[in-house]
Amino acid sequence: MGKLSEKKAIPPEAFSDLIVKNPPKNSVGLGAVKAAIGHAAKYMKPADALKLSLKINQKGGFDCPGCAWPDPDDERSVLGEYCENGMKAIAEEAQNKTINREFFAKHSIDELSNLSDFEIGKSGRLAEPMLLAESGTHYIPISWEAAFKKVGKYLNTLSDPDEAVFYTSGRTTNEAAFLYQLFVREYGTSNLPDCSNMCHEASGKALTETLGIGKGSVTLDDLYKAELVMVIGQNPATNHPRMLTALEKTKKNGGKIVAINPLPEAGLIKFTNPQNPIKLLTGGTKLADVFVPITINGDVAFVKAILLKLLEKEKQKGGVFDQTFIEAHTDGYESFINDLKTYNFQACLEASGVSQDIFDDVFNLILNNDKIIICWAMGLTQHQNAVDNIRELVNLLLLKGSIGKEGAGTCPVRGHSNVQGDRTVGIWEAAPQTFLDKIENKYGFKPTAKHGYSVIDAIKAMYEKKAKVFFGLGGNFISAVPDTAYAAQALANCNLTVHVSTKLNRSHLVTGKEALILPCLGRTEKDYQKTGEQVQSVENSMGIVSSTKGILEPCSSALLSEVAVVCGIAHETLKDRTKINWLAYKDDYNLVREDIQEVVSGFDDYNKRLKQPSGFYLPNGARVRDFKTKTGKANFSINKLPDWKLKKDELIMMTIRSHDQFNTTIYGLNDRYRGIFNERRVVLMNREDMKRRGLNEHQVVNLKSEFNGVIRKANKFKVVGYDIPKNCCATYFPETNVLVSLDSFAHTAKTPASKSVIITIEAS
């Protein structure tokens, strides 16, 4: 069983036809316009494509199902507020193909698992509920009613509610997410792992501890007004393309930009705004004033080097630190400075892999500017010392008084379009007691105070058969999580695996004894219920809640909304023991929002304010220097340098996204901004590292990781020489998730350390 599920979980080791070109010098521009149109034309009906492109991210339209970058508060471009990858995201959802019982009758699970992730995704939208019965080889149709009953039956036969795991991916709207966690808590567990656990959990941990709120503090307007924006461990041209439009404004207003990244990512260097036709022809804006080619996981060392030099200057002439701010608003300054003094500048700079010249350029920008914003993403959060990475940056902002004022602060750039909102409304395996008390007050049951499983704990629990039912509201668990082979066994150990999904993915093929696929409406589709067409809501990266309403007819009449699925399952599972009228919510989502308003702070007048064209901002203490921490102040923290060391022949590997994927959804096989075409099974290596190992361009190699004595292998990757610091390499996820150990994660946050996997490479 184990080996079989492992085989199904790991993408096939086949090659396409690799072509490598010089990476382009800038991003977006005409190439992006062409790619967006090409993608829409290939996968959508033309009329749908046009309708969608006019309504995406417009006031009163639907929220882009891509990333969590915010829309401008004021003017929105008539040319359409979206980017190439936003268009790919909607083309994926609104594709003109559906799959139903005939498809599943024709293709067995085994057959489907032999397809690449790209091929699986291109099969079409899921169009009706399906069941994989025990020992079945093919999914067969099942009615919604029978499916809900089945889930209820399995959940009710568990000996403890903690034997069920309820995962969420970050596309789920506030309404569905709130009801889902409410159901899970009334059922009796807090096993609510979510994609956040693999994503910005470390940001949440670090920011809550230091600044009292697990979210960023800045608005788009702050970004425009910043004197210095540092973009660290993030590839916005691919993953948050419209962030580049904001950065262009920063530049126009005289702000400077520093990019810190092992790779010279195209968009960080130069960018052409596709909505500015003159620039399309003339070449674009140079974005980064300084590019820092840091070694993977060299960030704490680099920031420490900066802190040490700032301290030196402060001692020499004063006026470098914002002493008034530090005095009034912070705690822990002295012990932080005492610890800092124990470090050596040269050793830190060396550990970061950055040259003195580049260091000086960055240092001078920090020294001479006081309105600083730091943006970051997975390059900082997916390391063992991820929490330290972020806390050290907070130290820098605190010294400069660069928080809670115009043009300054923290900007963790979120991934999924509503991952931030899901957490706000209660998708949290470790929700604070204040939230649980509010649930108890409102609904009259006592939610368990015991913390539930995060993603890593959930996998271990299923592997050890302590958890027996897996339920996924969105996402693609098996492909997103680390240690694919172990995770596959974990899922295979379950009695039942259930996925509420829009698209077929590998998680539907690596199943428990029985499995259900419950197909749901996507963002782009109209949601008809008893009281009429429903509106839902989402929260973006900057804490703005806004409405989203689909505009296309559903791709199949058999689809239910996520809200309806959750209500149906809650009703069937909890039956008479519930204190909640579950079925009422699905008829009228206003009722859900009325409840959210009572349970979650910041949502006063939710239904009314959601009608405001740009939505509304949630309260944010850090933004106004009201730090809701244990000390009541912003806290300095003490962070060590990471302690890993590479042995001879070892490399540190980051697993990253190509330009043609949304996490585990593979849009295509190109990574245009990195000059890589037609192939995903590549390993980007420093050319000297290649030479030292006698490896040639495009040579086929096998990758091996060793963690705590366990060896993991991923075979058949082609070597590509690249501008990446020595001893570092890069591969795409999910193909290399198999190499990431479940035991290598961010301390205190448990984010898998998928950006610092120590590997060796051998010729195949």
Ligand SMILES: Nc1nc2c(c(=O)[nH]1)N[C@H]1C(S)=C(S)[C@@H](COP(=O)(O)OP(=O)(O)OC[C@H]3O[C@@H](n4cnc5c(=O)[nH]c(N)nc54)[C@H](O)[C@@H]3O)O[C@H]1N2
């Ligand atoms: N089109 C598209 N958009 C997306 C996604 C997608 O897959 N496709 N995914 C969404 C999601 S869920 C998320 S979380 C975000 C992810 O957005 P990103 O975090 O931008 O995504 P990654 O590809 O993981 O890129 C990490 C970046 O960090 C750099 N990096 C890696 N290690 C280090 C390090 O140690 N130090 C520094 N300084 N840099 C490092 C890498 O070179 C890379 O540029 O994007 C969201 N948006």
Ligand SMILES: Nc1nc2c(c(=O)[nH]1)N[C@H]1C(S)=C(S)[C@@H](COP(=O)(O)OP(=O)(O)OC[C@H]3O[C@@H](n4cnc5c(=O)[nH]c(N)nc54)[C@H](O)[C@@H]3O)O[C@H]1N2
């Ligand atoms: N090695 C490595 N692993 C990583 C990462 C990495 O950088 N490196 N990044 C991590 C990060 S940041 C994240 S966020 C996770 C992502 O993990 P997940 O969120 O679990 O994965 P996705 O690929 O975003 O999920 C895609 C699936 O969601 C379903 N879907 C899409 N839209 C909807 C919808 O509207 N409703 C419902 N119900 N389903 C929908 C589709 O069926 C699709 O197949 O992966 C993590 N894994």
Ligand code: SF4
């Ligand atoms: S930046 Fe993100 S949210 Fe905005 S259109 Fe592009 S993918 Fe969608």
Ligand SMILES: [Mo]
């Ligand atoms: Mo993410």
